[in-house]
Amino acid sequence: MNVAATISRKADFPGLVTPAGKPWHYLDSAATAQKPRAVIDAVTKALGANYATVHRGVYSRSAEMTLGYEAARRRVAEFIGGSEDEIVFTRGATEAINLLAYSYPDKRRVLLSELEHHSNIVPWQLAGWDIDVCPLTEDGRIDLDAAADILTPDHAMVAFAHVSNVLGSVLDAGRAAELAHGVGAKLLLDGCQAVPRLPVDVAALDCDFYAFSAHKLYGPTGIGALWGRSELLAAMPPWQGGGAMIDRVTFETTTYAPAPQRFEAGTPAIVEAIGFAAACDYVANIGLDAIHAHEAKLVAMTREGLGRMNDVVLFGPDESAGIVSFAIDRIHPHDLGTILDEENVAIRAGHHCAQPLMDRLGVPATARASFGIYSDEDDVAALLRGIERTKRIFG
Known part of the structure; x- marks a missing residue:
């Protein structure tokens, strides 16, 4: 067959x-990927018979939905080989990259490539980073030999697509990590096109941050994730304020929840997170x-x-x-x-x-x-x- x-x-x-x-x-x-019945059913159930808010209710359905929401975080983390305290739920990969560009405390130079999606270009510009650009090889891959010549200790971040959304070319992520770390920079991988197509293990890739969305992984729109090494997330300040991301609020000062909660202001995408986890299950089963x-x-x-x-x-x-x-x-x-x-x-x-x-x-x-x-x-x-x-x- x-x-x-x-x-x-x-x-x-x-x-x-x-x-x-x-x-x-x-x-x-x-x-965007079409949605399998398993994801549609999970979202329908979460939006209907199981629906309640999370983290705040003392009634049983809220407690159950909170358990389901945090179980979804664990499932998404597991899908890429991370742990639950390293997964920040975002509105998508675009918001994940914006979060990192704005909140990373060491804004200096970032190395991008000629094949990046606009969502891995514009956030760095808006957040005030200095941008260098790595060229491509003739067959449309990120030229890591050129990257080795461009990178200096002035670079705090390297941000590359794991798989190009136009060319489908796959990055040699291990070498990219070696080059980035060799000058003291961190490596962000835009994994939107990789997670539906390739086995992803962030530990094996040796990256520092990984951004991806649910809707390209056969899940709902409006949700994605930023995976980051726990010690790096812990050193990053919040970039949006509101409910759920706080420890104690007064009019004089506010203290914040630990990561990843400090990056998830407001009522989260509860139903979408449940669908995200269902999509991970569906893909993993195949x-x-x-x-x-x-x-x-x-x-x-x-x-x-x-x-x-x-x-x-x-x-x-x-x-x-x-x-x-x-x-x-x-x-x-x-x-x-x-x-x-x-x-x-x-x-x-x-x-x-x-x-x-x-x-x-x-x-x-x-x-x-x-x-x-x-x-x-x-x-x-x-x-x-x-x-x-x-x-x-x-x-």
Whole structure:
């Protein structure tokens, strides 16, 4: 039995059907993943029969929901090899990176790369860091040889994507950590595209911070996490104030709760945390090694099919993780995306919140197909048929 037939779980995902009951070839998982029934059911139950606030109620349902919420924190931590006191729940990876950029006490220089998502560029600018930029190799990887030449003891942070959201290229995180630590800097990995596709163990990666979101991991929107080494989180001041993050408040002074609670002001995303944990369970039950092999096969099929078209330019390495970006001569990616939609094929078209990378590639935009647990050979075939139709339309 082939890998794709073994892994594809379309029946678990009620969103993968059009209103007319036809298959929907969803190839935009890098933007957001569809939700399995297990996650939908967990969220429905948490929002209904189990719902109550957390941390404040003395009644039994609040106590039970508090236990469930903190169990979700433990599950998310376990999913990446961390511990519960190292997981800060945030609104997503964007907020996680903003939190770090603003709250990290040693704001000096940060080294980014040319392929970073805007959410790993703009927060550093707004928080007042000095930014250096690492170039890419010819095949679209972060050039760590160049990083070694750029890094100095003036750098307090290195912030790289673990997997590029445009090119699918996978960072050699171990070497990045070695280089960062060699000059006394800390390493943040943007793990949004990695956690749904690769086994992640923050201890083995030797990073200092790891940011990721739930919605790309088949979980709810509106929640993500910042993992940080406990001693580093303990040294960071809060960046938002309100309820839940305090120890004692007077009009004269306020003392704060320990990390991670000091970074979670206000009523948290209770229901979303429950769904986040359910998504971790769902993915873990399938196995990330199997998911990676499944997506690698679909990437290879797609790149092979596109490679047979003389007017198609492929970007990124051949062994990209679950993502294929490309451009077609004389056809704007937005036009391609519109015509593919008529064929019930959904791709991403645009700059993918990575305008500096588009400048580096010399294009205004790319078309991007990205895969998930539910993707299969039929989706690849539909994509290739739709591209051929688009090319005929444009002559």
